Amino acid sequence: MIKLSNSYFKDLPRYPTKAIQFGDGNFLRAFVDWQIQQMNKKGLFEGGVTIVQSLPTGRVGQLAEQDYLFTVLLEGKSHGENIQTHEIISSVNTGINPYENYDAYLRLAEDENVRFIFSNTTEAGIAYHEGDALSDRPPVSFPAKLTALLYERFKAGKKGFYIIPCELIEDNGKHLKNIVLRYADEWKLGEAFTVWLESENTFCSSLVDRIVPGYPKERAEALWKEWGYEDTMIAKAEPFLIWVIEGPRELEEELPLKKAGLNVVVTDHLKPYRDRKVYLLNGPHTTMACLARLAGIKTxxxxxxxxxxxxxxxxxMYEEIIPSLDLPKEELTSYAAEIQERFKNPFMEHELDSIALNSVSKFQARLLPTLKKYIERFHKIPMRISLALSGLLVIYGKQDHTLARAIDLPDVLTTFENAYKTDHYVKAILANESLWGEDLTKIDGLLEQVHKGIKLIKNEGARKAVQMANEEELSFEK
Structure with missing residues (x-):
């Protein structure tokens, strides 16, 4: 069988690079790169992407073997009808591994055609890393790598970028910009560079929504046979998507996604969209990863x-998250029903292991705000969210659990491992402000309820704990 490559697909259109993309994972390829392809097909953008591998281990090499071609497989329901389509994506021109060729990475700054920078380095990716230096090749953190690239752009006398991160943290664009400015100050890059950063670059916060379960490994060979070519980089996704970008109106002209018929909103107020999506869709996802995997559930x-x-x-969703959100209840219940329909997508095998990546930062971003708001309003701890936290501590404490393993940054895993060796594991972890952004032991009653959840999961199993929650047997008044 032929391998997907330019050798056999010579007529696929290619365009000059107009975007740099930090991240080579399934999500960006099935979300950003797929949308760029849709614009190109309508003659609205005529631009390609250069992918920058964001971690030492990545997929740029695999993509290079296929000449940066890959297939996006869309499966799901749209307006009540089943959708099953596939498309070879040719919007990615090349990829760079900065860990192997840092000079090539910095040379990206010289290309005047490039106007956009996209990223998805997970919630943990937009973070300051102490010790990163301009002389590092490359620096550890994504913001430090970006700062180095922007500095090269400034020195070359070129225009700045629209920088649109896709990581699911609140105000991701503003947060990224603040870290870049911090590096610029620490590295003493000069006032002129800071002025250029502020005036010539537009950092846009954004909210992304498309379920992308990834590579359909169990069906891959059958799909190859059906399509007539082998593709080891298939990205499967649902048909639904929405991209909300907090940015200037001229962005709609520079990046004509909406003109291409895509569900994209450019707004000056992102928060209502973000709260609805992050808490009602991503929050339950994180709960699933923390509990269902302990019961042997995989998708x-x-x-x-x-x-x-x-x-x-x-x-x-209906008793803990919706009552904690400051949005019209009717709108939230309608959205929740839509999400559950997406969760039930018969074509999706969204693996909980993939959702579990960096669960600590995800819990902080997706569930902790709801937990605190619920306590503020109802003066008791939400039993289901707190049980999810108990499940997380069970998984991260042992780290070799037969049913679920912790998948996170090395320093996070080390923090849990060291605490687990002590006699005060739960208290030490909940009090660790570097993990949660605050001391969770100060939340009255949470330590006790998390302890109870952990004991129940260990002694009776996650399913029994869930059943007890369903019967309202885990509730604690403050």
């Missing part, structure tokens, strides 16, 4: 077919 679809866990997630 979102499998969970939605499980009476115990479906009831648990349904009640988390």
């Amino acid at each position: 979102v679809g499998e969970l939605m077919d499980d009476p115990d866990f479906y009831r648990f997630i349904d009640r988390e």
